[in-house]
Amino acid sequence: MAGYFTDLWIGVTTVLQGMWVTFVHLFQPRVTVQYPREQVPMYSRTRATLVNHAEICGYCLSCKRVCPVNIFTIVGARAETGEDLGLLPDGKPKKMHILEFKIDMSKCVYCGLCVDACDTQSLRWEQPQEKPVFSRRELLHDFSDMTEEAKRRVREREEARKAAKAAAAKAAAAPSTPSSPSQS
Amino acid sequence: MSLAPLVFSLLFVAGVIGYIAVFALLAIWLERKVSAHMQDRLGPMETGGWHGWSQTLADLMKLLLKEDIIPTAADNFLFRVAPYVVFVGSFAAWAVLPFAANLIGTNINIGVFYLVAVSSTVVIGILMAGWASNNKWAMYGAMRSAAQMVSYEIPIALSLLVPILLAGSLSMQDLVKIQAGGFWHWTVLRNFPFPFIAFVIYFWASLAEVNRTPFDIPEAESELVAGYHVEYSGMRFAMFFLSEYANMFLVSGVVTAVFLGGWHAPLPALEIAAETSALGHAITGAMWFSIKAISLVLLQMWLRWTLPRLRVDQLMHICWKVFLPFSFVNVLLVSLWAALSR
């Protein structure tokens, strides 16, 4: 019987204590951030949007090699001798055209291994956070810095070179040599 | 025979429906705001400008426009009818809520009895909803609800007996009228402690009556998903929601009328007597009544956002082993008191 009243007493007091806690919280500062109007600052390391700056991309394919989910589709073409593509951050001349640098963000797991592997720091995390899109296709970003015109030109040149090479190989009837890393 | 009472009744019904709708809109918004502020959040802020005041209105629009889904395997007729039965049950009881001395649906002399009887028909609607949904979770919710509401009728009726014994009347208006003259004349504070105990028991038991936390096991979200209205959507769901809030106000109104002085102002000076100005009295009376009842609704919300939920057997335990013996002893003592002090 004593236990019955003790239980009752504990019940009443703990309920009142709990009510006091919630009551106090009524007057504490709010933590809600009204997102579109108030912005939360992002940290410099935050993995927000994956961006490749093709003009300083050296086509080393490190990103593609370390990616655990294989989101990269990279097509490059070797620059012709004398063609000036600018310099890479390490001071060496850029030797490859980036015909295609497709990142399928719908597959990306935001692990950041690729950004870490990028020697030229052309692949970066940039802010703000990626915007939502209406179609999964829109998540396929292409970061090639070339115009359609330039791409067509380089492609045609590549094809012509390949055809010439194949013809030469056929003519020589020799075992084919490893092709240039034009196709990833 | 004059048509005046009929016209008054029709007007009153229309008024009450409007009042319920406005109150529900307000209370749902308030519930969101109260819960949000207790949890350091803001709650709705966008719709309608100032603190999202019209958020519930927008939700209501959405519910009205939604498709009325009826499961193929459901009992079609019962499924359609159940929300209305629930609503009618809680709505009919409003007839005896005394908003003011001259503002009451009908001042029948068995008001309290009528109220207890009519409000318990809600359980039929809930059972219908749970059964007709043809869903195991809904069935569980309905069975729990039935068990809970029927059980809690008893402490509710017993604790209402206390003021009745003291007033010697079953009429709601009579129960209010004896509390005239300032808050120290209110039933809850007079003849201490019997009406006070009855008040506490009634308030807690009424939480079970309206399925509010900690007694919300019929719709226990984490166990029964949504309980008896799991299959309902659109307007029919809104009816359940509306009747839940109507019920919340109803039980708070009963507490107000029976224990907290009804339409009497806390101080006699603040009151406008019906004899001076009928309209003025009706307005101030309804105002005081609503203020008190809404404060109790706020208390219900406060409890809901503080406490965990009880289990089915503990719920019954509290009803039969705590509330019931206390109510019995209370009624017994108050009868003795009434008999001796006469």
Add this chain to the structure above:
Amino acid sequence: MTVSEIFAKLSAALPGRGLTLEEGAVEAVIRVPREALIETARRLRDESELNFDALMCLSGVDRAAELEAVYHLCSMKYRHRVTLRCVVSKDDPVIPSVCSIWPAADWHEREAWDLIGIRFAGHPDFRRILCPDDWEGHPLRKDYAVPTSYHGIPLTAQLPPENTP
């Protein structure tokens, strides 16, 4: 106790059962033929000086030619550990279940059956656990061919046609 001491004790208690000690680069493993597995397991658990009361992990491994079940045991009392290895051929991948000795083996054995395809004889509720009940093959086998569809649902990732969300 170290693994070699445990092995010495075991092989003394169970002579002629074919228990062998494999010294690994990091951890030593006791190899148990499947006929002696239950006996060994029971002894490991019940022997008061060994007292291996917990089965931490049970893994199936596909070793190209044969399948192995690897049992990692631990004694809560003495805080020593031992690893058992039971090897069976792929044609007859049956190993007696140790559920009766360590109930923890229940789901682990089901998983080993599901993913590797080792049958555990005497398991109380032998079903697949992670893959659907009607899944074909055992995905962690080295020669497992990944199916292209399951009940008509394509399993290869592909972008939807243009203009569809």
Add this chain to the structure above:
Amino acid sequence: MTEPRELNIPLGPLPSDVEDVHGERMILQMGPQHPATHGVLRIELETDGEMAVRAVPHIGYLHRCFEKVAENMQWPQIVPYTDRLDYLGSMNNALGYVLACEKLFGIEVSERVRAIRVLAAELNRVASHLVAVGTYGLDIGAWTPFLFLFQQREHILDLFDELSGSRLLYNYIWIGGLSHDLPDGWLKKVRDFLVYMQPKIPELNTLLTYNKIFLERTGKVAVLPAETAIQWGVTGPNLRGSGVKWDLRKIEPYSGYETYDFEIPTGTGEAGRVGDCFDRYVVRVREMEQSLRIVEQAVQRLERMPADDVRAAIPKTFSKVPVGEIYFRTEATKGELGFYAVSDGKSKPYRLKCRTPSFCSLSVLSKMSPGLLIADVVALVGSLDIVLGEVDR
């Protein structure tokens, strides 16, 4: 108030003088879409009225072949996948995997890296327990503590965002080191967090832990005796809730845990019996306090330590690794997380089996459920603190 309920109430034929109150049994599918299953778990409940007679958990709804994927990944590429096992305790998962690899490959990391790892893992443990405790309150029907705890967790996630660049799946602990060094002023922020966190656990105790309703709902419910727990491979807070003082951070210390001063809280049967839901719950609350102690010590240490290169020991290449196999276990947030890694010397693991604590904790459900009310099954599942990402892998 309620009588203690034994495990396994026999529900066979009743004595003849008792009227048979058992009705028809009903199969209730709890999940995979159910608010109390913490993900996509399906429990096939056979019920007799409100009482569960039999419970069969069905898992695999979140199965994504972690082990198969791991066999096709290079060793360091697996770290992002381990993050996704128990997505509430990513740091601890990565730590377990990384330590297994380091032991297998014989890599030694610096004292500072070890301290940062401990700091990150313990902060993550607090974050994970905050979710566990909060969602448990939610299972019992208390909304508000859940949101309070999420606020506190938010601070930890913020710290991790600054540290690793991600809020949930960090990929921070790498084989041989860490992905980044500590940002400037980060330790100060951790100190601020510790100060902020100080009054929060007592507040939780007032609001939820010692609330009478909560005690009644969890005390004496679903008692897991220590013996059963050990037999079924239940580990972590669930095992400690049953009163067994078993914590791998003390028993097989790794990453320098032996040098930190902390205690192992165990269930004492405060709310009725040792090993009930309340004990499992309260052990987590106490563990948060202990983890915060470790965090404080780690911060003190790191403040005094000279900076070094946290990537110094990361191997340049994984194309040739030692051959061998290892079973390495760590105390993750939910219990013993073991990685059984088999290396055949190539850049990819030959086999990587992951023994996850939730998987084993969940397997005991069918053993414990009979005789519980439906509401108790919910309380039990919540108190086991399972994460389906880890169960299904």
